[in-house]
Amino acid sequence: MQNTSNNHKLAEFLRVNRIEIGVGIGLIILFILFSIGSPYFLKTRNLTNILYQVSAIGILAVAQTMVILTGGIDLSIGSIFTLSGWVFCYLVKEVGFTQGLMAGLAVGLLCGLTNGLLIAVARLEPFIVTLGTMSVFSGIVYIMSNSKAVSNLPVILETIDNYRILGIPSYVVILIIVFVLGHLFLTYTKPGRMIYAIGSNELAARFSGVPVHTYKMIPYILVGFLAFVASFVQSAHLMAIDANAGTNLNLESITAVVIGGTSLLGGRGTLIGTAIGVLLIGVLGNGLNMMSVSSYWQRVVVGIILIIAVASQKITLSQKGKTKKTD
Amino acid sequence: MAETNNAVLLRIKDVSKSFGGVHALAYVDLEFKSGEVHCIVGENGAGKSTLGKIIAGIHTPDSGDLVFQDMTYKELSPAKAKELRIAMVMQEMNLMPHLTISENIFMFDKESYKGIGIIDRKLIDQRSEKLFQQFHLSNLPPVTTKVESLTLAQQQIVEILKAISHKNNLLIFDEPTTTLSISEVKELFNLIRKLKQEGVSIVLITHRLKEVFEIGDVVTVLTDGKIVKSRVPIKDITEKDLVLWMVGRNIKDFFGIKETLEIGKPVLEVKGLSDGIHFSDISFSVHEKEIIGFAGLVGAGRTEIMETIFGVRKNTAGTIELNGKRIDHLPIRQRVKDGISFVPEDRKTKGLAINLPVSSNLSQVDMNLRQGLFVYEGQYARQNENLVKQLKIKLGSIHQVVNSLSGGNQQKVLLSKWLSQNPSVLILDEPTRGIDVGTKTEIYELIKILAKEGKAIIMVSSELQELIALCDRIFVVNEGKIPAVFSRNEASEPKILEKMIPT
Numbered sequence: 001m002q003n004t005s006n007n008h009k010l011a012e013f014l015r016v017n018r019i020e021i022g023v024g025i026g027l028i029i030l031f032i033l034f035s036i037g038s039p040y041f042l043k044t045r046n047l048t049n050i051l052y053q054v055s056a057i058g059i060l061a062v063a064q065t066m067v068i069l070t071g072g073i074d075l076s077i078g079s080i081f082t083l084s085g086w087v088f089c090y091l092v093k094e095v096g097f098t099q100g101l102m103a104g105l106a107v108g109l110l111c112g113l114t115n116g117l118l119i120a121v122a123r124l125e126p127f128i129v130t131l132g133t134m135s136v137f138s139g140i141v142y143i144m145s146n147s148k149a150v151s152n153l154p155v156i157l158e159t160i161d162n163y164r165i166l167g168i169p170s171y172v173v174i175l176i177i178v179f180v181l182g183h184l185f186l187t188y189t190k191p192g193r194m195i196y197a198i199g200s201n202e203l204a205a206r207f208s209g210v211p212v213h214t215y216k217m218i219p220y221i222l223v224g225f226l227a228f229v230a231s232f233v234q235s236a237h238l239m240a241i242d243a244n245a246g247t248n249l250n251l252e253s254i255t256a257v258v259i260g261g262t263s264l265l266g267g268r269g270t271l272i273g274t275a276i277g278v279l280l281i282g283v284l285g286n287g288l289n290m291m292s293v294s295s296y297w298q299r300v301v302v303g304i305i306l307i308i309a310v311a312s313q314k315i316t317l318s319q320k321g322k323t324k325k326t327d
Numbered sequence: 328m329a330e331t332n333n334a335v336l337l338r339i340k341d342v343s344k345s346f347g348g349v350h351a352l353a354y355v356d357l358e359f360k361s362g363e364v365h366c367i368v369g370e371n372g373a374g375k376s377t378l379g380k381i382i383a384g385i386h387t388p389d390s391g392d393l394v395f396q397d398m399t400y401k402e403l404s405p406a407k408a409k410e411l412r413i414a415m416v417m418q419e420m421n422l423m424p425h426l427t428i429s430e431n432i433f434m435f436d437k438e439s440y441k442g443i444g445i446i447d448r449k450l451i452d453q454r455s456e457k458l459f460q461q462f463h464l465s466n467l468p469p470v471t472t473k474v475e476s477l478t479l480a481q482q483q484i485v486e487i488l489k490a491i492s493h494k495n496n497l498l499i500f501d502e503p504t505t506t507l508s509i510s511e512v513k514e515l516f517n518l519i520r521k522l523k524q525e526g527v528s529i530v531l532i533t534h535r536l537k538e539v540f541e542i543g544d545v546v547t548v549l550t551d552g553k554i555v556k557s558r559v560p561i562k563d564i565t566e567k568d569l570v571l572w573m574v575g576r577n578i579k580d581f582f583g584i585k586e587t588l589e590i591g592k593p594v595l596e597v598k599g600l601s602d603g604i605h606f607s608d609i610s611f612s613v614h615e616k617e618i619i620g621f622a623g624l625v626g627a628g629r630t631e632i633m634e635t636i637f638g639v640r641k642n643t644a645g646t647i648e649l650n651g652k653r654i655d656h657l658p659i660r661q662r663v664k665d666g667i668s669f670v671p672e673d674r675k676t677k678g679l680a681i682n683l684p685v686s687s688n689l690s691q692v693d694m695n696l697r698q699g700l701f702v703y704e705g706q707y708a709r710q711n712e713n714l715v716k717q718l719k720i721k722l723g724s725i726h727q728v729v730n731s732l733s734g735g736n737q738q739k740v741l742l743s744k745w746l747s748q749n750p751s752v753l754i755l756d757e758p759t760r761g762i763d764v765g766t767k768t769e770i771y772e773l774i775k776i777l778a779k780e781g782k783a784i785i786m787v788s789s790e791l792q793e794l795i796a797l798c799d800r801i802f803v804v805n806e807g808k809i810p811a812v813f814s815r816n817e818a819s820e821p822k823i824l825e826k827m828i829p830t
Binding site: 012191200201203208209 | 697
């Protein structure tokens with residue numbers, strides 16, 4: 001008896017998490033292929049490097065997942081990354097670390113709040129709002145920076161970047177903390193559960209008395225916060241920031257989330273899926289580098305992987321619909 | 328009548344179709360002849376619309392054949408149906424609101440375009456005007472009017488014109504009269520008679536039995552997706568026969584009349600409620616242990632009234648009092664806390680998050696009302712288990728997504744979601760729409776038990792028999808007003824219908 005109920009539980013687990021498992025298998029296959037293809041791939045140094053390469057995009061993808069779960073989208077995430085990071089770096093260099101930290105954080109939150117208010121209070125389409133603010137925020141960076149990078153940052157940033165906890169680099173620790181807290185937030189808090197409810201059926205949530213628009217603001221504000229965290233991690237590592245730092249991150253964060261199995265329609269997806277999606281993109285980029293594939297070709301490959309991932313998810317979901325109908 | 332001499336145009340053989348594990352149609356075998364009006368009757372959810380949609384190529388049958396003239400098809404597509412000259416006037420509108428009447432009628436015709444595909448407005452406008460004249464539709468606005476500015480009844484007429492603008496072999500009407508006024512219904516029936524004379528095979532899906540006797544030649548009765556009576560000539564039967572076949576037993580047994588209870592103190596009092604658009608000056612009250620019903624046509628304003636009481640819509644005038652406390656300025660959350668639960672009419676759009684598990688849906692209301700930040704779905708496990716048991720919801724696991732359940736079980740999940748709040752007023756908007764007969768009786772029983780426990784219940788329904796059997800008082804809503812209230816002893820179907828129809 002115990003055994004059959006365990007089998008049942010396992011079957012249920014596999015069914016509920018089939019997309020995450022599918023993407024996970026894809027990741028493992030890539031891992032094996034690259035470790036055969038290049039002798040350096042599995043070296044600790046390289047693996048740490050992969051984790052650094054995905055740290056900024058990973059932190060952003062956590063926030064982007066929450067936005068997409070509500071059925072929205074945030075196209076301005078990379079612009080907030082650059083704007084808050086630039087303000088932070090500039091002030092750290094010119095005024096002081098604490099002042100820079102506070103100002104960068106405030107800028108990030110303010111940007112997120114702007115998006116949130118326009119979407120939740122003015123009831124504008126998230127796509128339009130963030131398309132607009134993407135342009136506004138990055139425009140402000142160009143005006144302030146005059147397109148010049150801020151470099152030669154104080155040593156304190158290098159110290160933070162090199163700091164290790166139990167031998168694990170600080171940026172990896174931050175990445176893991178963000179994922180774990182994000183996952184707990186989505187699973188065990190009221191706003192987290194309401195994000196799923198709203199994304200799955202906003203009207204039904206409203207008919208359940210959920211103050212839909214209040215909850216819809218939260219993910220955008222989290223984008224503001226986490227965009228700054230990501231920017232902090234990256235500028236500490238590079239010891240510089242320039243006005244183009246976040247340009248590609250707007251769309252890359254969405255790519256990672258979608259590969260991880262989160263539905264752009266909202267309501268479906270997990271941060272576990274997103275974590276796998278982020279790692280998949282990181283491993284792919286790193287592995288292709290090792291095998292001397294040009295970055296132009298890498299773009300082609302990432303695009304194809306995205307389409308394959310979504311297509312296979314669609315097939316998995318509709319197959320399940322078919323079996324349901326016949327029983 | 329035309330029973331013997333006319334040729335069989337379409338025969339469906341052993342056709343079955345199920346949705347999410349529920350049989351909508353099971354091994355249906357039926358013939359349709361040219362030049363006859365074939366009525367299909369049955370309860371909501373009996374499979375009438377599914378049958379129509381299979382013939383029109385919108386649904387694909389799971390098994391069985393369709394034999395049209397001499398050709399056998401496994402399934403039809405909308406394009407194939409058009410080729411065979413089969414058209415369907417749907418229950419739900421399929422019009423494009425931002426286009427004109429004539430564009431809506433003719434935009435899918437090849438002849439409406441000249442050269443490389445430029446629309447010939449003059450031609451389609453002329454053809455539409457000709458249709459208007461042909462069917463004496465002088466009270467419709469000009470053919471260049473955009474459909475969005477038409478009333479629901481006018482839109483329905485456009486939908487019908489769209490279907491009959493071609494020369495059809497077979498024409499299916501799915502509940503065409505629900506939104507029409509008496510004179511418009513007359514017009515439509517004249518039209519149908521004319522088409523019949525021209526040799527068109529007409530399929531009329533309806534739940535209004537009077538219509539069957541007014542215009543039908545033969546009638547087929549469906550129950551739970553199965554044929555109970557096939558092609559019975561109308562002249563041989565009475566309305567009573569039909570009802571008996573539809574319900575399968577005596578109506579009174581089926582609904583189980585509510586016993587008269589000692590009615591308690593008033594719970595909800597509505598005075599002079601208006602929203603400035605859909606209804607005005609609505610007043611009524613409901614007491615403990617009382618069930619009151621709201622009858623009316625689609626679009627009469629019943630749903631809007633209930634949604635305003637619940638707080639999804641705002642009122643412009645009037646007051647709502649719950650247990651003596653004014654609630655009309657409060658947010659929904661607070662009203663729910665104070666004791667109102669509202670089970671909306673459309674479970675898939677307003678009621679449930681169908682892609683989330685049953686457990687998440689059941690705990691949603693409560694979770695939203697909780698203080699504090701942290702919640703854990705597991706903490707609702709016992710409560711959810713009890714609800715599933717109490718309402719006998721059939722499911723494999725509480726973690727199953729709602730979409731994989733049958734309509735009846737989805738409806739039970741929706742009811743449980745709100746019963747978990749132990750409300751003092753329960754508003755039910757069309758609680759039995761689109762569910763099987765078995766579940767219906769269970770829901771009737773449940774409603775009666777809840778009333779007995781002391782809850783005040785408001786029930787909106789389009790099934791008059793259901794209201795007559797269950798309600799202590801029935802309010803009729805007509806164009807946003809309440810022209811009549813019937814007590815249990817006074818209420819009868821003809822009396823209520825008379826007050827429902829706009830004059």
